[in-house]
Structure formats: structure tokens, C-alpha cells
Amino acid sequence: MLVTNEQLDGLVRADEVHRSVYVDPAIFDLEMKRIFEGTWIFVGHDSQVAKPGDFITTMIGRQSVIMTRSKGGQVHVLYNRCAHKGAELTSEREGNTKTFRCGYHGWVFGNDGTCMHIPAEPGYDDTGFGPDSCKRNLQSVAKVDIYRGFVFASLSEDVPPLTEWLGGAATSIDNMVDRSPEGELECVKGVLRYRHDSNWKFFVENLNDLLHAVVAHNSSSFTARRVAKQEVGEDVVIPAIEILAPFTSGYSFFDQMGVMTYPNGHSFSGTGKSIHAAYSDIPDYQNAMEAAYGEERTKEIFSTNRHNTVYYPSLTIKGAIQAIRVVRPISVNETVIETYHLRLKGAPEQLLKRTILYSNLINSSAMLVGPDDAEQYRRMQKGLMTQANDWVSMHRYLGREEEDKDGGTQAIGSSDIVFRNQFKEWLRLMTKGSDASLEDAA
Ligand code: FES
Numbered sequence: 001m002l003v004t005n006e007q008l009d010g011l012v013r014a015d016e017v018h019r020s021v022y023v024d025p026a027i028f029d030l031e032m033k034r035i036f037e038g039t040w041i042f043v044g045h046d047s048q049v050a051k052p053g054d055f056i057t058t059m060i061g062r063q064s065v066i067m068t069r070s071k072g073g074q075v076h077v078l079y080n081r082c083a084h085k086g087a088e089l090t091s092e093r094e095g096n097t098k099t100f101r102c103g104y105h106g107w108v109f110g111n112d113g114t115c116m117h118i119p120a121e122p123g124y125d126d127t128g129f130g131p132d133s134c135k136r137n138l139q140s141v142a143k144v145d146i147y148r149g150f151v152f153a154s155l156s157e158d159v160p161p162l163t164e165w166l167g168g169a170a171t172s173i174d175n176m177v178d179r180s181p182e183g184e185l186e187c188v189k190g191v192l193r194y195r196h197d198s199n200w201k202f203f204v205e206n207l208n209d210l211l212h213a214v215v216a217h218n219s220s221s222f223t224a225r226r227v228a229k230q231e232v233g234e235d236v237v238i239p240a241i242e243i244l245a246p247f248t249s250g251y252s253f254f255d256q257m258g259v260m261t262y263p264n265g266h267s268f269s270g271t272g273k274s275i276h277a278a279y280s281d282i283p284d285y286q287n288a289m290e291a292a293y294g295e296e297r298t299k300e301i302f303s304t305n306r307h308n309t310v311y312y313p314s315l316t317i318k319g320a321i322q323a324i325r326v327v328r329p330i331s332v333n334e335t336v337i338e339t340y341h342l343r344l345k346g347a348p349e350q351l352l353k354r355t356i357l358y359s360n361l362i363n364s365s366a367m368l369v370g371p372d373d374a375e376q377y378r379r380m381q382k383g384l385m386t387q388a389n390d391w392v393s394m395h396r397y398l399g400r401e402e403e404d405k406d407g408g409t410q411a412i413g414s415s416d417i418v419f420r421n422q423f424k425e426w427l428r429l430m431t432k433g434s435d436a437s438l439e440d441a442a
């Protein structure tokens with residue numbers, strides 16, 4: 001089957017997107033090739049491989065990769081594919097090792113990918129098996145770069161430098177890192193990993209969808225407030241209720257939160273009001289920050305209280321909460337989301353406890369807010385299988401209430417500008433090459 005650029009072009013309009021982008025397996029295959037294997041994708045935080053020999057494994061699109069730190073301290077992202085006959089080299093999610101030994105025929109590689117040993121090597125003498133690196137060594141992905149601890153990789157050479165690609169959206173990573181009195185983050189062990197029965201784009205869109213909260217989270221968040229009131233009364237401050245209460249806000253609050261979009265599909269919510277602004281102070285933290293940065297700068301850092309920032313297509317971060325969620329698409333209607341928690345170095349442990357409490361309450365599929373969203377993603381997947389109307393609306397506030405600012409475009413919170421911006425990048429990446437056949441996507 002041939003998917004032409006003209007056909008792809010016909011799926012995205014200025015104000016609507018065709019339902020097939022969510023439900024067609026052929027489109028999904030092409031997305032993996034052209035989006036996830038064609039642009040910068042988040043691999044991990046460099047603190048996950050803090051020591052030489054540390055490694056983690058993950059996926060970039062459909063490609064299995066290993067992120068390692070070699071003896072000299074350099075971070076590498078290598079294809080998880082033995083140079084010999086192609087076996088996956090390691091199935092461990094993380095570990096520490098000086099070498100990787102393939103379990104099939106025993107070839108041994110260093111953690112920078114260099115082949116160190118081939119058992120019974122003389123058998124290759126005079127066979128034409130030369131020193132060609134791809135026959136002997138593990139292959140590195142095309143590009144690896146690190147922005148303030150966040151490791152991104154691209155399987156394609158044809159990408160702009162990482163900082164240029166991040167653009168103005170990098171300020172959300174800056175703010176998360178600046179919240180550490182030592183200016184450094186550390187990814188803590190353990191991951192909240194869950195699977196949605198839905199297309200990856202529903203999650204990525206939802207993170208800056210400020211229209212849904214009033215309806216989708218109404219029942220869970222009001223119930224939590226009601227139960228807390230019954231159990232402990234209104235005057236006692238419960239951290240869980242501080243976190244959940246803003247989800248009971250109305251449309252004007254979410255509109256005033258505002259959104260900001262940037263080139264390359266990135267965006268964040270929380271240019272104005274913030275759902276994180278009313279948390280109780282942690283005095284030791286305030287003191288540590290002022291000792292590190294001074295009073296003025298500390299005030300400036302805390303005045304940025306963004307909700308979710310999306311680095312399209314793979315990484316979403318909550319700067320004020322120090323949690324990140326990573327998107328790993330599995331198939332057209334299955335997506336794995338991984339939540340990692342980051343410790344602010346030099347900050348009291350209470351901050352990390354709040355991060356994990358937030359994540360358990362809001363992100364976990366076994367708690368209050370996350371399941372509201374997951375249920376709607378599932379319903380979107382099912383609803384869009386019907387032939388009622390081929391088009392999905394992105395009309396809201398089209399061309400209205402927008403202002404160019406700091407290299408981006410700011411808009412009212414419930415604007416569909418975020419989705420229009422994501423699909424602009426989606427189309428750019430999907431039509432970057434020549435017309436694609438499905439073999440091309442495999
Ligand atoms: S496939 Fe790895 S050593 Fe043979």
C-alpha cells in the first residue's frame with residue numbers, strides 16, 4: 001500500500017484532523033518511521049546512568065536501545081543488537097556492567113560499543129570479514145545530545161541541533177533544574193509504568209487540554225474534597241487535598257492558566273494561573289534556595305509554575321512537580337506511559353515526598369485523576385472507529401486570543417492552538433521524505 005504525501009496532507013486541515021490518524025494501523029507504522037525514528041526522542045535522564053558502567057534499556061519508536069555511561073564518563077545510546085547475528089544484547093531494564101556479553105555466541109562489547117572479544121576468532125580469518133565497524137561493534141544511534149541532564153537521541157541525522165529544536169520550550173526544563181539549590185536533578189529509582197488501550201496522541205494532546213478537566217475530573221476531585229471535609233473538617237490542611245483541590249476549578253480558572261506553543265510541536269500550559277501555586281511552603285527549602293540563588297532570583301524561579309510541558313512527541317514534564325512522563329507507543333491502540341520522579345539535589349526530602357504523592361494521586365492508573373483520562377482515551381479510540389464523521393474538531397479559539405511572545409504563541413487556556421500546533425509538526429515530519437510504501441515503514 002502506498003501512502004503519498006498528498007494523501008497525508010489531506011488528513012490535516014487548519015481546523016480539523018481526520019480520524020484515521022488515530023485508528024489506522026498503516027498511519028501508525030509510518031508515524032514510527034517518520035516521527036519516532038525521525039526526530040529527537042527522549043531516552044532518559046543522565047542520572048539514570050550516573051556511574052561508569054551504568055546502563056538502562058528503552059525503546060526509540062520500535063528500536064530497542066541501550067543508554068550507557070562508559071569509562072571516560074561519556075553517555076552513549078547504542079542499538080540493542082549484537083553485531084554478530086543480531087540478537088538483542090540485553091533484556092535487563094537497568095544495571096551496571098563493564099561489558100555486554102551476547103548470550104548466543106558470546107561476543108563481548110564494551111559499554112561504548114567497541115567489540116572486545118570474539119570467541120574462536122580465527123574462524124573468520126581469510127573470509128572477507130573485515131574490521132568494518134558495523135560488523136564488529138555495536139552501532140550508535142545517529143545523534144545523542146544532553147540538555148541539562150535530559151538525554152535525547154535521534155535515529156535520523158536530519159535534525160536541527162537539540163537546543164535549537166527545544167527552542168523556547170527549554171525554559172521549562174530550566175525551571176525544573178533551577179528549583180534545585182544545587183542546580184541538579186537526580187532521577188530516583190522506580191518507575192510508574194502503565195498501559196493505555198489507546199493511541200499515543202490522545203495522551204500527548206491531553207496534557208495541554210485545559211478544557212477537559214472541568215468535566216472529566218469533576219466527580220473524582222469533588223468526591224475527594226467532600227470526603228476530606230467529612231473526615232477531618234475544612235480547617236485542616238491535607239497535602240493530598242492541596243493537590244486535588246485545583247481540579248475542582250471552573251472554566252475561567254483553566255482559561256486563565258493559558259497555554260504557550262512553540263515551533264516543532266512543543267507547548268506548555270500555565271502561562272498565567274497555576275494549579276501548583278497554592279501549596280504550603282516548606283521553609284527549609286525556601287532557605288536553601290535563597291542561600292543558593294538570593295532572594296530575588298528565588299522569587300523569580302518560584303513564580304514560574306507551569307503545569308505540563310510537551311516536548312513533541314515523546315516527553316512531557318511537570319516542572320513545578322519534578323515528575324516526567326514518557327510516551328512509548330506500542331501499536332495504533334496501545335501506549336505505554338512511564339512516569340519518573342526527580343529529586344531536587346540540595347532540597348529537603350519532603351519535596352520528593354510531595355512529588356511522589358502528586359504522582360500517585362494524579363498520574364497513577366490506580367488512583368483518582370489518571371483513570372478519568374485513561375477512560376476518555378479509550379472512549380476516543382472506540383468513538384473514532386465509527387464512521388459518523390471523519391473529522392475531529394480543532395476549531396476552538398482559532399486565530400483568536402493569541403499573542404506572539406518569546407519565540408512562541410500564547411493563547412487562552414482552552415484554545416485548540418496546542419493541537420493545531422502538534423498536527424502542524426505531525427504533518428511536517430510525516431511528509432518529510434518521499435511518498436512512502438508500507439515496506440518503507442516496516
Ligand atoms: S548473535 Fe550475538 S554472538 Fe552471535
Ligand SMILES: [Fe+2]
Nearest residue numbers: 213216217373
Ligand atoms: Fe486530565
